[in-house]
Amino acid sequence: MNQRQLFLDHVGQTSEAPLCLNIVKAEGTKMWDADGKEYIDLIAGISVCNIGHRHPAVIDAIKKQLDDYLHIMVYGELVENPQVAYAKMLTDHLPSSLNSVFYTASGSEATEGAMKLAKRFTNRTQIISFKNSYHGSTQGALSIMGSEYWQQAFRPLLPGIVQLNYNNFEELENITEQTACVVAETVQAEAGVNVPLNDWLKALRKRCTETGTLLVLDEIQCGFGRNGSLWAFEQFDVVPDILLLGKALGGGMPLGAFVADKKTMNSLTHDPVLGHINTFGGHPVSCAAGLAAFKVLLQEKMIDEVKNKEKLFRSLLSHPLIKNVNSFGLMIAVEFSDFETNKKIIDALIEQGIFTDWFLFASNSLRIVPPLNIPDADISIACKKIVDVLNAFLV
Ligand SMILES: Cc1ncc(COP(=O)(O)O)c(C=O)c1O
Numbered sequence: 001m002n003q004r005q006l007f008l009d010h011v012g013q014t015s016e017a018p019l020c021l022n023i024v025k026a027e028g029t030k031m032w033d034a035d036g037k038e039y040i041d042l043i044a045g046i047s048v049c050n051i052g053h054r055h056p057a058v059i060d061a062i063k064k065q066l067d068d069y070l071h072i073m074v075y076g077e078l079v080e081n082p083q084v085a086y087a088k089m090l091t092d093h094l095p096s097s098l099n100s101v102f103y104t105a106s107g108s109e110a111t112e113g114a115m116k117l118a119k120r121f122t123n124r125t126q127i128i129s130f131k132n133s134y135h136g137s138t139q140g141a142l143s144i145m146g147s148e149y150w151q152q153a154f155r156p157l158l159p160g161i162v163q164l165n166y167n168n169f170e171e172l173e174n175i176t177e178q179t180a181c182v183v184a185e186t187v188q189a190e191a192g193v194n195v196p197l198n199d200w201l202k203a204l205r206k207r208c209t210e211t212g213t214l215l216v217l218d219e220i221q222c223g224f225g226r227n228g229s230l231w232a233f234e235q236f237d238v239v240p241d242i243l244l245l246g247k248a249l250g251g252g253m254p255l256g257a258f259v260a261d262k263k264t265m266n267s268l269t270h271d272p273v274l275g276h277i278n279t280f281g282g283h284p285v286s287c288a289a290g291l292a293a294f295k296v297l298l299q300e301k302m303i304d305e306v307k308n309k310e311k312l313f314r315s316l317l318s319h320p321l322i323k324n325v326n327s328f329g330l331m332i333a334v335e336f337s338d339f340e341t342n343k344k345i346i347d348a349l350i351e352q353g354i355f356t357d358w359f360l361f362a363s364n365s366l367r368i369v370p371p372l373n374i375p376d377a378d379i380s381i382a383c384k385k386i387v388d389v390l391n392a393f394l395v
Helices: 003-010 056-068 080-092 107-122 139-143 148-154 172-176 202-209 232-236 260-269 283-299 302-316 340-350 377-395
Strands: 023-027 028-033 037-041 099-105 126-130 161-164 179-185 214-218 243-246 256-260 326-329 332-335 362-368
Touching: 003 172, 023 179, 023 340, 037 283, 037 377, 056 283, 080 256, 080 283, 099 107, 099 179, 099 260, 107 126, 107 139, 107 179, 107 243, 107 256, 107 260, 126 256, 139 148, 161 172, 172 202, 202 214, 283 302, 302 326, 302 332, 302 377, 340 377
Parallel strands: 126 161, 126 179, 179 214, 214 243
Antiparallel strands: 023 028, 028 037, 099 256, 243 256, 326 332, 332 362
16 A cells, blocks of 8 residues: 555544645755655745754754653753753843743644633633634634634633734723733734734733733744744834744744743742643753754844845746735735635646645635745746746636
């Protein structure tokens, strides 16, 4: 039986039509399938491989850690050097109030932990989130997801959740002294790259401060340089009370985190003790890989080029079938008339060796979130193939 059939028979599936490409190697911005066919990777594992696949510094750090130890004890009991070194480096690159890192095993778990921390710290229960937001697939994170389509089959979900419209100034009045936290993506990714309006995030920050509500910004997808600054919130002049990290945090290994001020974070240590616990959060190999990737991101000054590469993509993505291009750094949504058209284009591009997909809440938009160091030559090749595919649709 071939690999594809074994995959379909024995690996849990998430849809009735998985892509089923059998990728056997990935390096830099390229991937290869079992037949030796090459793909330019335009989605970087959905914003995970920000410094590309298998950067030598990351591979080296993983190998070194393998020689010391793998898992030794559930998270939080032992001093583990990779966790400490990475937490120090992360907090050195964050505002001073974000000085304590709680490691998790995934982005969804970071959302869960932050929601619990906010409830515990404020002694309030209401949580506010936004329509078309994605914060993960576990039940707490699903409860604040901004889409009835994905929620309805799993109700009842968490009580006390209120959903507002992103970028709506008036609705911020719904944040009150009852609200434990507001959870927002700094830039809504799965909405098809929805950027906050000038001053809206500031107004959100102000309302949270006035009501004693914790502001949780989710940078699981948009952090680590994706939008052209190390953290997206820097471009809006706000500082969250809790920051959610994941995806690129682990440099290609599984890792998530929520980051807060030590005083806030300490409320998880008592009443009850062990307020949030996990086995694999901050896995030493993931922390070693993430730290190495973070150093590469900064040392190779990859973020400096993000806005130029965004401009290059935008200059080459012009075609009558393209309705709109939403972008913020190297988070780009190319909008077509409907999902069916987009899906045909995506399939044709994959056939042509360009790996891409669509957005959860913008299924008519093609996703471009490549490694941040994608060479300009690959951008030109990818955009030419996109335009060629679109031209073929016109005839
Ligand atoms: C903005 C955002 N938050 C949270 C998550 C959940 O992270 P994970 O899939 O690691 O649980 C994702 C994943 O796509 C995300 O994009």
